[in-house]
Amino acid sequence: MYLLGDLLHFDYLFYLNHCRYRINEEKAEWIIYLTDVGQQQHFDMLFKAAKRAGWLPADDGSYPKATHVGFGLVLGEDGKRFRTRSTEVVRLVDLLDEAKNRSKTALLERDTAKEWPEEEVEKTSQAIGYGAVKYADLKNNKQTNYTFNFDQMLNDKGNTAVYLLYAHARICSIIRKSGKDIEEVKRNAKIALDHEDERALGLHLIQFSEVIEEACTNLLPNVLCEYLYNLSEIFTKKFYSNCQVVGSPEESSRLLLCEATATVMRKCFHLLGIVPVYKI
Structure with missing residues (x-):
């Protein structure tokens, strides 16, 4: 199982190669990509491409498989994205x-x-x-x-x-x-x-x-x-x-x-x- 952090941009070539390597070389049974929910469509397209390439089975219930887990935002008390007073992301x-x-x-x-x-x-x-x-x-x-x-x-x-x-x-x-x-x-x-x-x-x-x-x-x-x-x-x-x-x-x-x-x-x-x- 592999967990990846948030993405600033989506690099399809990188993630296609990552998916291929994890499945064919490392024999991963289940790859989990963890990012914000806004990346869901990108990963849907990635998984469809991996299926067409024969790396993933057509049946989502079979192994090996890949899953995208999207998470929501952490908000401040003002209801906006949680940041410092100087609008910087909080570490x-x-x-x-x-x-x-x-x-x-x-x-x-x-x-x-x-x-x-x-x-x-x-x-x-x-x-x-x-x-x-x-x-x-x-x-x-x-x-x-x-x-x-x-x-x-x-x-x-x-x-x-x-x-x-x-x-x-x-x-x-x-x-x-x-x-x-x-x-x-x-x-x-x-x-x-x-x-x-x-x-x-x-x-x-x-x-x-x-x-x-x-x-x-x-x-x-x-x-x-x-x-x-x-x-x-x-x-x-x-x-x-x-x-x-x-x-x-x-x-x-x-x-x-x-x-x-x-x-x-x-x-x-x-x-x-x-x-x-x-x-x-």
């Missing part, structure tokens, strides 16, 4: 640095984080800040324009990476507070879904593989984002609120549910390019 590195700095400021407002080593503060701030920018971009349908807003993406409530990372850290905290070796619990205990909110969580967890297949087949990372957000909501607002874990008769079973939820969340984070945090 990604500047956005990431700003997100990290804002995350660090918010993190240091927490009493617990004030006692952390500087290295841990920096590492956690980077994970939250970078994750917030990535998630804000991926949670939308790829062809939809969206407004870039730091306050929204760094909010610890709602469908944001910050909320998801905090939820993951909360799960890890529950497991630590139990004082039990989770690996030993895995070997000796079983999950029982007697409470309705345990069942709701369990049912959502087992949908993970189906969601991955859908997201990959249709090239829709927002499907995975939606699943991850719903998982966090079910855990936080149902399971965590109504099912005591530590000190309950069902502690071992519920610890396993916590571990399963955290594991699936980490898989989602990995696929989205987000680094999980284990304490806040």
